[in-house]
Amino acid sequence: MRKCINQQRGAHFGTNRRHTVWWLKLGVWPERIEPGHPEQNGRHERLHRTLKAEATQPASKHRRGQQQRFGRFRKVYNEQRPHEALAGRTPGQVYQASLRPYPARLPAVAYDDDVAVRQVRNNGLIKWRGELYFVSQALIGEPVGLTLVDDERWQLQFAGMPLGLLDTRLGRVIRPA
Structure with a gap:
C-alpha cells in the first residue's frame, strides 16, 4: 500500500470525499498539486493522454466493447509497450508490490490525551463549547481532534491531517488555502 496519493488542490478535503477519509485511516496522505500544473503529476497526465488517444477515439458503441478496449490497452501499456521514462522497460517489468499490506479492517482513528475529540454528526457538524460548527459531510461519524492554538482558536x-482553524470568535472553521 502506498504512503501518499496525488490530489489536485481544487476541491479541498473538507468537501464530501469519503475516499480521502479512507486513505487517511490507512495512513495514506494526500500529496497536493497545484491546479493548472499538470507537470507536477506528469506520469498520470501522460497515461491519460495515451489512454484517450489509443482506447477512446472513437468511443465504442457499447459499454462491453469499450471495456474490452480498455482491457487490451491495459495489457499493452503495462506488459508490451516500452516506456521511454522507464529506460525502454514496461511498467510490469519495474513494478514492485508494496511492503505495506492492507489491513483486514480499517484502524480506528486515535488522538493524544491533550487533544479534545468530537464526533462529527450526521449533518457534518460538531458541537464545541455549546455551538455547532460545520466540519465535513465526508467525516460523518468520525472523530475529529481539536488542539488549543489560543483563547479563541483551535x-x-x-487522523493527523489539519482541516482548519475553528475560530470561536468568528463562529466558523477557517480552511487552509
Whole structure:
C-alpha cells in the first residue's frame, strides 16, 4: 500500500470525499498539486493522454466493447509497450508490490490525551463549547481532534491531517488555502 496519493488542490478535503477519509485511516496522505500544473503529476497526465488517444477515439458503441478496449490497452501499456521514462522497460517489468499490506479492517482513528475529540454528526457538524460548527459531510461519524492554538482558536484535524482553524470568535472553521 502506498504512503501518499496525488490530489489536485481544487476541491479541498473538507468537501464530501469519503475516499480521502479512507486513505487517511490507512495512513495514506494526500500529496497536493497545484491546479493548472499538470507537470507536477506528469506520469498520470501522460497515461491519460495515451489512454484517450489509443482506447477512446472513437468511443465504442457499447459499454462491453469499450471495456474490452480498455482491457487490451491495459495489457499493452503495462506488459508490451516500452516506456521511454522507464529506460525502454514496461511498467510490469519495474513494478514492485508494496511492503505495506492492507489491513483486514480499517484502524480506528486515535488522538493524544491533550487533544479534545468530537464526533462529527450526521449533518457534518460538531458541537464545541455549546455551538455547532460545520466540519465535513465526508467525516460523518468520525472523530475529529481539536488542539488549543489560543483563547479563541483551535486546530481542527482528522487522523493527523489539519482541516482548519475553528475560530470561536468568528463562529466558523477557517480552511487552509
